[in-house]
Amino acid sequence: MIYEGDFSSPPGRFVLVAARFNAFIVDQLLAGAQDALRRHGVPDDRVDVVRVPGAYEIPLVAQRLGKSGKFAAVICLGCVIRGDTDHYDYVAGAATNGIASAALNCGVPVIFGVLTTDTLDQAINRAGAKAGNKGHEAAVTAIEMVNLLAKLPEGSR
Template sequence: MHHIKTIEGQFQAQGLRFALVAARFNDFIVDRLVGGAVDYLTRNGATRENMTLVRVPGAFEMPLAAKKLAASGNYDGVICLGAVIRGATPHFDFVSGEAAKGIAHAMLETGVPIGFGVLTTDTLEQAIERAGSKAGNKGVEAASAVLEMVRVMEQL
């Protein structure tokens, strides 16, 4: 195997600024995602002073806020956190699909890494599991992906 140049991101958040966009809908779940993301970032060197939490109504509204935050130049990364639960959300598939599409579009248009920490589950129980410790925390996953991408993008 020939050696190829490899670019990868170090999980160091010192000096980086993050915006967290959190849905108010299903907030008792979303608050756990926010907690997971903040905890992850601080454990990796970020400071709370360099984090801004923005509350939006739900997942559908996230892309607009994420795009504006990313385009502002004030943040190295944006993390979107929400929970779309089939039983609780009219037009479940539409809402989750549009949120994902809109967030991806905002990331590509601004060039700023944006994490998709939006749970899409059939039941409340599944959402609780994926916003805790046992089955992992989607907020932690999204924060980790953003941090890695910020450090990768610096090198490209």
């Protein structure tokens, strides 16, 4: 048997956890994710948005929302741009590891839509310019994963 998700409109609510830090980038990711959900048949009244201070704070909120039983998927959106100090490494690593941990601990898809870029230009390109919109891609991934988990045998969850 081969199991694969699809892009049909899944049941349930979705939540977007979006950082306020680097809002000029994250707001574009958020708009892209909302557009993708709409285009795949998820109406706005089944989508919640939770704003957190920055990418570092995303994992805790994502895990709490994922464990709440109220959401089919949690989509995490943020942007960390490398600077002149080690701060980037700590924040990007904590966000990455924390979101992965939340995904494994809560039983619903927790999707990584956090940009980790070396430059502002790279972030702009990934938030809707040359490289597409990674928020849109994260929402499509969430839809596919919700549909995949619905097809898997119960013992696999």
